[in-house]
Amino acid sequence: MASKPLRPCLHPGCTTLVRSGYCDKHRPPESARRSEKSQSYRRWYSLRIWTDELRPKQLAREPFCRDCAKRGLRVYATDVDHVEPHDGDWSKFIDSTNLQSLCHSCHSAKTIAESRAKAARRKR
Known part of the structure; x- marks a missing residue:
C-alpha cells in the first residue's frame, strides 16, 4: 500500500515536508489542544437537534x-452562535433564545x- 505523499508543514512559511500536519519544530504543544470535556460537547454540533432544528430555524x-x-451593514449570516457560551451545559446549548x-x-x-x-482567566 502506498503511503501519503509528503506535504509542507501547516505552519505559514515552513517548507519542511511532512506526511500530515506540522513538523516537529511547529507542532502545537499538548496544552494547546482541546480538553476532553470540550471534545465531548463538540459532538453536539453533529446531533439532529442542532443540524435539523436549532441552526436552520x-x-x-x-x-x-x-x-x-x-454597524449598519446588511450581510447574510452563515454561522449560528451561542450568545452566552454553553461550555457543556446542555440547557444553554439548546436554548433558542441564546x-x-x-x-x-x-x-x-x-x-x-x-x-x-x-485563557487569561486560567492564567490568573
Missing part, C-alpha cells in the same frame, strides 16, 4: 448578521476573543 428567523447590522446569527468573520472574531479571555 435560527438562520431563517434572523438571516442577517447581528453584529454587522449594529442563539444569534452571525457572518463567518464576526463569528470567528467573537470566538477568538472568547478563547483569549478564557
Whole structure:
C-alpha cells in the first residue's frame, strides 16, 4: 500500500515536508489542544437537534448578521452562535433564545476573543 505523499508543514512559511500536519519544530504543544470535556460537547454540533432544528430555524428567523447590522451593514449570516457560551451545559446549548446569527468573520472574531479571555482567566 502506498503511503501519503509528503506535504509542507501547516505552519505559514515552513517548507519542511511532512506526511500530515506540522513538523516537529511547529507542532502545537499538548496544552494547546482541546480538553476532553470540550471534545465531548463538540459532538453536539453533529446531533439532529442542532443540524435539523436549532441552526436552520435560527438562520431563517434572523438571516442577517447581528453584529454587522449594529454597524449598519446588511450581510447574510452563515454561522449560528451561542450568545452566552454553553461550555457543556446542555440547557444553554439548546436554548433558542441564546442563539444569534452571525457572518463567518464576526463569528470567528467573537470566538477568538472568547478563547483569549478564557485563557487569561486560567492564567490568573
